[in-house]
Amino acid sequence: MNTFQTLHDEIADANRNLSELLKKAGAIPETPKQIFDEWEKTCRSIGQQVSEETLRVAIVGAIKSGKSTFANSLLSGDYLKRGAGVVTSIVTRVRQGKKLEAHLHFKSWGEVNGDMAQALSLLPPDIWGEESSAFDIRSRDDREELENSLKGLGQDAYDSNGFRNANSVILISYLKGYSSVEGIVSSESLIRRFDEGRFSEHLAFVGDDALAVYLHDVQLVIPTAYGGPDVEIADCQGSDSPNPHHLAMIQDYLRLTHLIIYVVSSRTGLRQADIRFLSIIEKMGLLDQILFIANCDFNEHDTLLDLERVVGKIDEELSIIKPNPDIYAFSALYNLFKVQRSRLSRKEEMQLKQWGAEDELTAHSDQQTERFLSSFRDKLTKERLSLLVNNHLSRLSILTSGLNHWARVNRNVLTGDVASTKGTIARITGHQQKMTQIDAVIRNALDGAAHQLKEEVKAGIERFFSKREGAVIDRVMSFIRQYDGACQQYAGVLDSSGFANALYLAYQEFKGSVDRFIAEEVNPMVIRFVREKETHIGAHLESVASQYDIIVRDTLAEYDREMNALGMARIADASGRVVFPDIDTVRSEAGLTLPISVAAMRYSAKIKTEATVRLGMYNVVKLVKRAFKLEIKNRHAGEIRALENGLSRMKRDTESSITSHFMDQKENIKFQYFFKLVDETSGSCYRRLLERFQIYADSLTRLAGKISRNESDKQRVGDLLQDTIRSSKALMERIDGLKATAESGL
Numbered sequence: 001m002n003t004f005q006t007l008h009d010e011i012a013d014a015n016r017n018l019s020e021l022l023k024k025a026g027a028i029p030e031t032p033k034q035i036f037d038e039w040e041k042t043c044r045s046i047g048q049q050v051s052e053e054t055l056r057v058a059i060v061g062a063i064k065s066g067k068s069t070f071a072n073s074l075l076s077g078d079y080l081k082r083g084a085g086v087v088t089s090i091v092t093r094v095r096q097g098k099k100l101e102a103h104l105h106f107k108s109w110g111e112v113n114g115d116m117a118q119a120l121s122l123l124p125p126d127i128w129g130e131e132s133s134a135f136d137i138r139s140r141d142d143r144e145e146l147e148n149s150l151k152g153l154g155q156d157a158y159d160s161n162g163f164r165n166a167n168s169v170i171l172i173s174y175l176k177g178y179s180s181v182e183g184i185v186s187s188e189s190l191i192r193r194f195d196e197g198r199f200s201e202h203l204a205f206v207g208d209d210a211l212a213v214y215l216h217d218v219q220l221v222i223p224t225a226y227g228g229p230d231v232e233i234a235d236c237q238g239s240d241s242p243n244p245h246h247l248a249m250i251q252d253y254l255r256l257t258h259l260i261i262y263v264v265s266s267r268t269g270l271r272q273a274d275i276r277f278l279s280i281i282e283k284m285g286l287l288d289q290i291l292f293i294a295n296c297d298f299n300e301h302d303t304l305l306d307l308e309r310v311v312g313k314i315d316e317e318l319s320i321i322k323p324n325p326d327i328y329a330f331s332a333l334y335n336l337f338k339v340q341r342s343r344l345s346r347k348e349e350m351q352l353k354q355w356g357a358e359d360e361l362t363a364h365s366d367q368q369t370e371r372f373l374s375s376f377r378d379k380l381t382k383e384r385l386s387l388l389v390n391n392h393l394s395r396l397s398i399l400t401s402g403l404n405h406w407a408r409v410n411r412n413v414l415t416g417d418v419a420s421t422k423g424t425i426a427r428i429t430g431h432q433q434k435m436t437q438i439d440a441v442i443r444n445a446l447d448g449a450a451h452q453l454k455e456e457v458k459a460g461i462e463r464f465f466s467k468r469e470g471a472v473i474d475r476v477m478s479f480i481r482q483y484d485g486a487c488q489q490y491a492g493v494l495d496s497s498g499f500a501n502a503l504y505l506a507y508q509e510f511k512g513s514v515d516r517f518i519a520e521e522v523n524p525m526v527i528r529f530v531r532e533k534e535t536h537i538g539a540h541l542e543s544v545a546s547q548y549d550i551i552v553r554d555t556l557a558e559y560d561r562e563m564n565a566l567g568m569a570r571i572a573d574a575s576g577r578v579v580f581p582d583i584d585t586v587r588s589e590a591g592l593t594l595p596i597s598v599a600a601m602r603y604s605a606k607i608k609t610e611a612t613v614r615l616g617m618y619n620v621v622k623l624v625k626r627a628f629k630l631e632i633k634n635r636h637a638g639e640i641r642a643l644e645n646g647l648s649r650m651k652r653d654t655e656s657s658i659t660s661h662f663m664d665q666k667e668n669i670k671f672q673y674f675f676k677l678v679d680e681t682s683g684s685c686y687r688r689l690l691e692r693f694q695i696y697a698d699s700l701t702r703l704a705g706k707i708s709r710n711e712s713d714k715q716r717v718g719d720l721l722q723d724t725i726r727s728s729k730a731l732m733e734r735i736d737g738l739k740a741t742a743e744s745g746l
Contacts, residue, residue, distance in 0.1 A: 003741070004381050005228045010738055011392050012050045017731055018400055019043040025403060025724045028717060035406075039399055042691065046392055049585065055384060056232045056256055061263035062273040063238030066295035070263055070332035071235045074226050076339045080235050081207040090206050090218050091236050091253050096229045097221035102194040102202035105216040106185050112137055112174060112214065119170045120146075137178060147175055170213060177210030185214060227380055240273030247277075247519040251284065255527050259379060260290045266310050266329070267297040270317045276520065278321050283524035285531055287322050291375065294329040296365060304360040328372035330365040331355075389742045394579055397735050398691050404728035408568055411721040414714060424566060431559050438555060442548045442689060449544040450682040457533055457674045464529050465666040467659075472522055476658050479517045480651050485510060487643040499639050503646055510650055514658075526665075530594060533674060537681055538583045545685040549578050552689060578692070581684045583677070590680040594673045 301307040490502040
């Protein structure tokens with residue numbers, strides 16, 4: 001890690017030195033402004049990439065598996081909230097910085113009210129009226145009215161199949177937390193920073209549902225964060241959270257990660273929730289990026305043999321999903337207590353002392369911890385060193401060599417005799433014309449490839465989002481049509497809370513089922529589709545560009561032979577194959593994002609209105625039957641039929657809502673993401689390809705030609721060029737040294 005961090009800092013410094021050298025050389029009279037501007041632009045791009053390049057590590061697993069405890073042990077401190085609530089909708093991101101800070105990203109009032117309006121959309125009519133969209137939490141009257149209304153909901157509205165109803169939790173949490181955040185939240189999204197003295201205050205927000213609901217996410221800045229400033233470690237909420245929107249948030253983050261650490265508790269072993277989530281990760285195409293941790297609870301295992309038996313079972317079950325999984329079995333809490341030894345409570349000290357007596361277990365945990373850290377460091381370091389060599393050092397080498405060559409050619413022409421100067425200029429001009437022609441051919445080829453790719457991507461997107469059998473929309477429609485609400489189960493609710501509450505529960509059950517299906521089945525399909533298309537775009541454009549890379553290298557080799565004959569060989573070999581940018585780099589540079597979120601389903605109030613009307617009709621029939629003393633077999637029959645009809649209407653409206661959502665998503669993915677990604681990738685390939693003879697687009701000898709007519713300036717300009725030659729050569733030697741250091745670590 002230290003080698004990498006040293007290299008990272010050295011590259012950033014070398015890039016700054018080159019930028020300063022370009023500014024200094026660019027002040028020489030008659031320099032080719034366009035070329036120097038392009039070089040400086042490339043320097044800025046490299047500087048931005050070096051400073052913003054992020055390697056993302058996601059820590060995931062089921063609730064109470066020890067994710068936060070493991071993250072804290074990795075960070076050598078108790079920074080993350082341990083044992084947070086199961087509905088905390090936060091991905092807590094950790095980065096290294098100079099001082100301890102917590103950055104809390106708050107929602108705006110508009111976003112808060114939008115969340116609440118959706119949760120209010122189908123409260124029973126006698127509980128809440130039709131105008132949920134007009135609700136404003138800043139209004140005391142609205143808050144009091146909602147609080148009183150929620151008291152009218154039966155207990156069934158808060159709990160469903162052992163889980164808390166997500167919509168009820170959202171409403172209650174927003175109301176409960178309002179007084180604490182009313183002075184913080186504003187009309188715009190904002191970031192609130194808690195410095196070292198107030199750092200612990202952020203724990204209240206991530207550990208209290210009533211405050212966490214007001215946040216988009218949390219970023220912690222920690223001086224001792226693991227891996228360096230370009231590594232982000234994310235502590236994700238439990239994958240088995242009852243709210244499917246939380247799973248969608250985790251999926252959005254996983255799509256951008258380079259490494260996933262999956263934590264399984266040895267106390268519970270691999271649970272059904274783990275199997276389900278790992279299946280989702282498999283559908284996303286991310287299984288190859290996982291390291292597994294069996295988080296050992298020493299209190300649950302009397303002997304090492306017992307622990308090994310449990311870990312062996314976990315390994316056996318994981319192998320069904322991922323052959324030969326990397327599993328590391330150690331106690332995250334034991335590791336955390338060891339690094340926190342001086343700050344432990346009395347109870348924790350006693351616990352650590354007790355564990356210290358378990359020689360076999362602790363020795364095994366220590367050995368497995370070292371094995372994990374070695375593997376973890378290796379994965380992070382090698383990938384990042386490769387990135388440094390391929391993305392940055394090679395480009396800096398090309399730029400520095402180009403500047404050096406420009407200065408040497410002009411210095412030699414400036415000080416040479418008239419005959420040799422004319423010959424040199426003629427030879428260089430011939431090569432410039434050839435390179436200009438190649439430039440145009442490459443540009444046309446990449447433009448043509450980009451156009452073809454857009455047509456292919458467009459066709460692929462149309463197929464993926466079509467209504468054909470087995471496609472995304474068809475799968476959702478099939479799930480909705482086959483959904484059985486089993487309205488008979490609400491007979492008890494009809495007795496205790498009435499028809500309106502029963503309808504509300506039927507809606508919540510249905511909506512929750514659809515949301516879970518989208519989060520667990522559909523979103524992974526979309527993410528995998530996007531990843532596959534991204535890979536295809538990068539590979540296709542690189543394939544096209546690589547064909548012309550050979551032409552560029554041949555042309556440069558011919559040029560080098562000419563320069564060697566003139567005694568002006570370049571100091572860097574440009575015959576090596578160019579390294580094209582990866583999709584992550586292109587996407588980051590272009591600022592392209594594509595969140596894959598749960599479909600927003602805002603159901604029409606007509607659903608509950610029509611169901612209530614149907615209930616009235618069935619009640620009239622019931623009264624007629626009573627008047628004629630006909631047998632009424634089921635006193636709730638009319639209400640059950642009204643519920644069934646209401647559910648049928650919900651399903652029809654949902655089909656329409658889902659279809660509309662995916663049509664919008666299709667167009668957004670097509671135009672706002674993929675088409676832009678194609679253009680940006682094509683442009684990046686073009687720039688990388690032409691960087692090696694970018695200078696030849698302008699006259700190398702324009703400066704010398706001008707200066708030769710003004711003898712008094714020759715000495716001054718010659719000295720400036722000589723200084724540029726000397727400085728660029730020294731910088732080139734430094735870059736070569738960094739290359740050698742980086743490659744020795746790969």
